[in-house]
Amino acid sequence: LILHSSPLPLYCCKTVRKMKCRINPGNNENCFVPISEIIAVEETEFNKKQRNIGRWQKMAKLHAFTVHYVKKARNHRWRCSAATFWCVDEHLCNQWTQALKELLEMQKSRPKQLLVYINPFGGKRQGKRIYEQKVAPLFSLASISTDVVVTEHANHAKDNLFEVNIYKYDGVVCVGGDGMFSEVMHGLIGRMQKDSGIDQNNPKASLVQCNIRIGIIPAGSTDCICYSTVGISDPVTSALHIIVGDCQPLDVSSVHHNDTFLKYSVSLLGYGFYGDILKDSEKKRWMGPMRYDYSGFKTFLSHHYYEGTIAYQPAKHTHGSPRDKVSCRTGCYICKQSEKQLAEQNKEHGLKKEEGEEEWKVIKGKFLAINAVNMSCACPRSPKGLSPAAHLADGSADLILVRKCSRFDFLRYLVRHTNQDDQFDFPFVDVYRVKCFQFTSKLSEDNESNVMDVGKKRFGQFCRDHPACCCNIVNSTWNCDGETLDSSAIEVRVHCQLMKLFARGIEEDCKDEAGHSQSSIEQLL
Ligand SMILES: CCCCCCCCCCCCC/C=C/[C@@H](O)[C@H](COP(=O)(O)O)NC(C)=O
Ligand SMILES: Nc1ncnc2c1ncn2[C@@H]1O[C@H](COP(=O)(O)OP(=O)(O)O)[C@@H](O)[C@H]1O
Ligand SMILES: [Ca+2]
Numbered sequence: 001l002i003l004h005s006s007p008l009p010l011y012c013c014k015t016v017r018k019m020k021c022r023i024n025p026g027n028n029e030n031c032f033v034p035i036s037e038i039i040a041v042e043e044t045e046f047n048k049k050q051r052n053i054g055r056w057q058k059m060a061k062l063h064a065f066t067v068h069y070v071k072k073a074r075n076h077r078w079r080c081s082a083a084t085f086w087c088v089d090e091h092l093c094n095q096w097t098q099a100l101k102e103l104l105e106m107q108k109s110r111p112k113q114l115l116v117y118i119n120p121f122g123g124k125r126q127g128k129r130i131y132e133q134k135v136a137p138l139f140s141l142a143s144i145s146t147d148v149v150v151t152e153h154a155n156h157a158k159d160n161l162f163e164v165n166i167y168k169y170d171g172v173v174c175v176g177g178d179g180m181f182s183e184v185m186h187g188l189i190g191r192m193q194k195d196s197g198i199d200q201n202n203p204k205a206s207l208v209q210c211n212i213r214i215g216i217i218p219a220g221s222t223d224c225i226c227y228s229t230v231g232i233s234d235p236v237t238s239a240l241h242i243i244v245g246d247c248q249p250l251d252v253s254s255v256h257h258n259d260t261f262l263k264y265s266v267s268l269l270g271y272g273f274y275g276d277i278l279k280d281s282e283k284k285r286w287m288g289p290m291r292y293d294y295s296g297f298k299t300f301l302s303h304h305y306y307e308g309t310i311a312y313q314p315a316k317h318t319h320g321s322p323r324d325k326v327s328c329r330t331g332c333y334i335c336k337q338s339e340k341q342l343a344e345q346n347k348e349h350g351l352k353k354e355e356g357e358e359e360w361k362v363i364k365g366k367f368l369a370i371n372a373v374n375m376s377c378a379c380p381r382s383p384k385g386l387s388p389a390a391h392l393a394d395g396s397a398d399l400i401l402v403r404k405c406s407r408f409d410f411l412r413y414l415v416r417h418t419n420q421d422d423q424f425d426f427p428f429v430d431v432y433r434v435k436c437f438q439f440t441s442k443l444s445e446d447n448e449s450n451v452m453d454v455g456k457k458r459f460g461q462f463c464r465d466h467p468a469c470c471c472n473i474v475n476s477t478w479n480c481d482g483e484t485l486d487s488s489a490i491e492v493r494v495h496c497q498l499m500k501l502f503a504r505g506i507e508e509d510c511k512d513e514a515g516h517s518q519s520s521i522e523q524l525l
Contacts, residue, residue: 031083036107037070039243040141041100044084062086063093067100068141070240076231076507078240080138109245111170111213111502114139116148117157117184119176119219124288127175127219135175135217135239142243146173154183161187162194171213171502173242177220178267179482184214189252189264189499203256207495215242215502221289222482224267224379229392231506233380242502249335249393249497251374255480257487263480266374266499268386269492271439272306273299273369273402275477279484292381300411305404306476308488309364309445312437315396315494316358317341322398322431323424324389327376330505338394342496361432368410369402370439372492382417387431392505395496396433403428436493441475444489 044064064086071081087093104110118127128150139146147169151157157174161184166172174184188210193200196208218226218233227233229248230241253269255262268274281295318338328335374397376385387398402413405428416423424431478485 033067033069035100035103036244038100038104039068039070039080039138039240040143041097041104042066042068042141043097044086061090062088063090065093065097065100070244076237077234078237080141080236080240107245109247110142111144111242111245113169114144114146114171114173114215114242115164115166115169116146116173116175117160117180118148118150119157119174119180120150122176122180122220123223124219127217130219130235131175131217134235138236138239138243144243151180158183158187158190161191166191166212169212171215171242173215173217173502175217175219177218177482178222178225180220181214181216181225182264182266182481182483185252185266185499186264188212188214200254200261201256201259203254203259203261203491203493207252207254207498209497210499213247213500213502215239220482221292222379222381224377224385225375225481227380228267228375228378228385229501229503229505238502241504246502246504248501248503248505249339250499250501251391251393251395251397252495252498253372253374253397253492254495255478255485256491256493257489262485262487262490263483264498265372265480265492267481268377268479269372269397269481270479271308271370271488272304272367272476274371275479275484276302276304278479278482279477282484300407300414303368303407303410304476305366305368307364307366307442308370308440309362309442310370310399310401310437310439311360311362312399312432312434313358313360315394315433315435317345317435318391318394318396318433320389320391320394320396320433322387322389322400322433323422327389328391328394328505329508332391332393332505335391335393338391338396339496342395363401363430365401366404367401368404369400371400371402372397372434372437373400374494384417384420386417386423393497395494396435397437397492397494399432399434399437400424401430401432403430434494436491438491439489441488443475
């Protein structure tokens with residue numbers, strides 16, 4: 001461990017009793033742990049049974065302390081491991097304990113007080129058990145105090161965040177899925193805007209950043225936000241990222257309809273395929289996470305497509321492209337550069353002028369799916385995600401348009417989310433990196449009088465001569481981070497790094513990311 005330079009010998013034995021950590025028995029080699037990855041230091045009662053080194057048997061009294069630290073395992077998984085050090089000199093032992101505790105005190109980004117919301121009905125309904133058994137003991141070991149709210153109804157957490165004194169907390173933790181995260185995020189961002197007198201209904205408003213970090217303990221059905229920002233959906237790993245005080249900024253998209261605020265989104269805004277899956281699966285909540293497989297299959301067979309018009313402004317401030325072969329990783333350079341670039345542009349031109357001057361690109365067509373993603377949307381079902389090269393904090397979203405195609409081609413597209421092949425390499429799939437976009441369905445263009453003025457003008461010229469078409473006469477629904485939106489015509493804008501998570505992005509060094517073998521169905525396709 002870190003105690004090599006001790007003037008007197010300190011002996012170390014790894015112990016697994018307290019935290020039930022798995023370690024390799026007989027693995028007594030040195031390991032180096034940065035202070036930033038120490039979870040806690042505790043004085044330890046020296047147990048006679050631990051005296052397994054012959055010459056120490058005769059000693060009358062031994063003094064010991066235990067260092068609990070993060071052990072990095074495969075696939076971005078973190079575990080809590082422990083090492084106990086002992087020696088005969090009580091003073092030396094105390095000095096070490098004291099010195100280590102002081103070093104931990106100096107880690108200023110670590111949270112001391114957290115507000116925790118648990119959705120007891122998310123995913124497999126294990127949220128409460130997961131928190132109590134896996135997370136609370138770690139928080140208590142790390143001397144983090146918590147106020148815990150087990151939610152009693154939808155929107156409980158969101159409403160509560162408008163009432164409590166949020167400023168006394170170093171962070172808010174949500175135990176649940178993407179929907180639960182979304183609720184907590186709306187509470188926090190909404191509260192920040194309210195306290196700063198900013199009108200969320202103004203789509204052009206410059207929103208106030210939220211510096212109270214959110215931690216996600218995955219206990220939902222998809223857990224895409226956790227997976228895409230940590231690299232794994234694992235409650236213990238997430239709890240450890242919270243304890244060490246990690247910080248990952250995140251882009252947030254605001255969604256408006258007719259100057260009315262609808263929702264924020266951080267992962268997927270999906271119309272068509274993913275909207276239809278969500279709408280159908282909500283009726284099958286009793287099935288748990290399986291509902292997405294059932295509804296996914298049903299939606300795939302129904303093969304609905306929707307006609308509409310999209311207008312977007314390309315994200316010119318960022319160097320990245322959705323077709324890049326490199327992905328966003330811990331400390332991402334592209335995210336840092338893009339943030340700087342955006343800040344400079346805003347200082348020079350002012351947001352309104354700049355947006356007004358830039359050209360809008362307009363695309364109309366029949367789509368099986370329209371997906372706007374602020375992050376890769378990697379999840380256990382799709383380890384590389386809907387847009388593998390999307391960035392967590394570059395102030396842009398990837399807009400993926402899947403045009404009407406055969407069922408077979410759509411299946412080939414879907415299967416590429418699960419293997420190493422490029423899902424954008426199809427003639428019916430287009431992808432753009434954007435900073436804002438608007439969508440209007442054919443139906444609302446024809447029937448609604450309340451389409452945004454600016455949109456109406458822009459879309460009008462394309463729709464005037466359009467002949468009656470044979471596509472669906474109903475609209476799809478927008479899937480916004482796992483929640484449905486009531487309106488199909490929307491206006492979306494990416495707010496660069498509006499909030500922060502207790503995470504560090506996906507670490508580069510992963511031990512076994514590759515090694516994906518092709519299944520027979522993939523070979524066939
Ligand atoms: C041959 C079959 C191939 C299947 C390919 C599947 C690709 C799956 C990609 C899933 C991307 C999901 C993006 C995340 C969405 C979540 O916000 C949302 C809500 O998640 P929650 O239930 O709150 O955890 N889940 C869904 C399925 O809409
Ligand atoms: N106590 C509760 N009862 C019913 N619904 C709740 C409760 N707490 C939270 N919710 C809502 O449940 C929805 C889904 O929660 P989530 O944790 O994302 O689970 P899942 O991943 O299974 O969808 C969220 O929209 C959230 O607002
Ligand atoms: Ca982004």
